[in-house]
Amino acid sequence: MKRILTSLKLGCMFDYIPTVLRSQEIIDKSFHKASNIVEPYFPKKEMKIRKEVTDRISTIESISTGHLDKIIRKFPTIETLHPFYFDLIDLMFDVDKYKLSLGNVQWTTDKIKDFSTVYIKKLKGVKTINEMNNIMKQYYGRFSSLIKNINKDLLYLGECRNYLRRLPGIITDIPTFIIAGIPNSGKSSLIQKLTGTTPDIASYPFTTKEILIGYKNIGTRRVQFIDTPGILDRPMDDRNDIERRAIIALSKIEGTILFLFDYSGTSSYTEDQQNNLFNEISGSFPNKIIRIQTKIDISERxxxxxxxxxTSPGLKELDDVVIAEVENFYAARNQETGY
Incomplete structure (x- = not known):
């Protein structure tokens, strides 16, 4: 299945969404730009005023619809999002209201373009400066009214933008490995060993925790590793409903879970507790799960x-497992696409 709006680099998935100006800000910006328009000398004053008013209307239309068009283009279409992002967005705000607000912005943009053309045509049919100024005042009033009518939509979209820009920049169409296991089982150390770099930190919505994201190249293929400290390290019963749903969103990522077991006795979790957590994640996530024992230097195999x-034993064996999973990922992808 084709996934649209996939992040191409680490960072926020929705960094490209522009700031949403409030209605009065759009009005002020448009009027300020228009007020600076002064035409050069014309043989007749009527010709000069007609050209100034025409240019001011065109400028107001261009400034305002340029901003509104950018909002419509840059805000994601919900239906095209990867299920991982859709689930997180659906938890945060009313998707129907989001769509309605974008629709109202689109309608207003079209309306401004339409009546700007009408008022410019009106200018061609009048002869006196007073009539021209009246047309300009009528246009300014109608324009302001239209923009003010979508102020609530703009405020709401601004709130949506702020949330969207806080979502973690997880790439959803490359081989991914999600690292899970009890606290202090070596997850952070493993991601550094596997990638050879310090992972980047990203917040995870609806939790007070952060995830770590690292990458490595296997041949020409990029592979993603996600460490989940404080997220996939304790039973779901310890979470509220919103947290549980946000965590389950991770299951929409087509990745393999690397579950770490610590049998060294240095943690406060028993072997049974770790197996219970493993079984819970196995039952909640459709992903393939691979069991990995850590701290083998101080525990029995x-x-x-x-x-x-x-001491780094076993990393070569784990690397081989990762490479095999990557090959399986692309084999399945090629089968889907017919290549």
């Missing part, structure tokens, strides 16, 4: 894949 952030 119990899993097929064992690693240590201190």
């Amino acid at each position: 119990k899993e097929n894949i064992c690693i240590s952030s201190v």
Whole structure:
């Protein structure tokens, strides 16, 4: 399935969404630009005023609809979003209201363009300066009224923009590995070992936690690793409903979960508690889950894949598993697309 609006680089998924001006800000900006228009000398004053009023109307139309058009173009179409982002957005704000607000902005943009053309045509049919000034005043009044009518829509879209720009920049169409497990099981160390770099930090909505995102290249293919400290490290019963739904949104990412087990006895979690968490995540996420034992340098081997952030054994074996999963990802993708 084709995924649209995929992030191409780490950072916020929706950095490109512009600031949404309030109605009065759009009016002031448009009028200020128009007020600076003064035509050069014309043989007749009527010709000069007609040209000034025409240019002012055109300028107001251009400034205002340019901003409104940018809002319409840059705000994402909800139906085209990846399910991961759709779920998070659906938790935050009223999607129907979002669509309605964008629709009202579009209608207003079209209306301004239409009646600007009408008023410019009116100018061609009048002869006196007084009539020209009256047309300009009528236009200014009608324009202001239209813009003020969408102030609530602009305020709402501004709130939506602020939320969208806080969403983590997870790339949804490349091989992804989500690292889970109890606190202090070595998740952060593992992502650094696998990528060879310090991961970037991104906030995760509806929680007080942050996720770590790192990348590495396997051949020409980019691979993404997501560390989930404080998120996939304790039972869902410890969360409220909003947090649970936000966490489950991670299951919409087509990735493999690397679940870390710590049998060293250095944590406060028993083996049964870790297995219970593993089973809960297995039941909540459709993703493939691979069991990995950490701290093998101070614990007995119990899993097929064992690693240590201190002595680095098992990392080559884990790398081979990662490479195999990446190959499986692209094989499945090619089968979907027919290539």
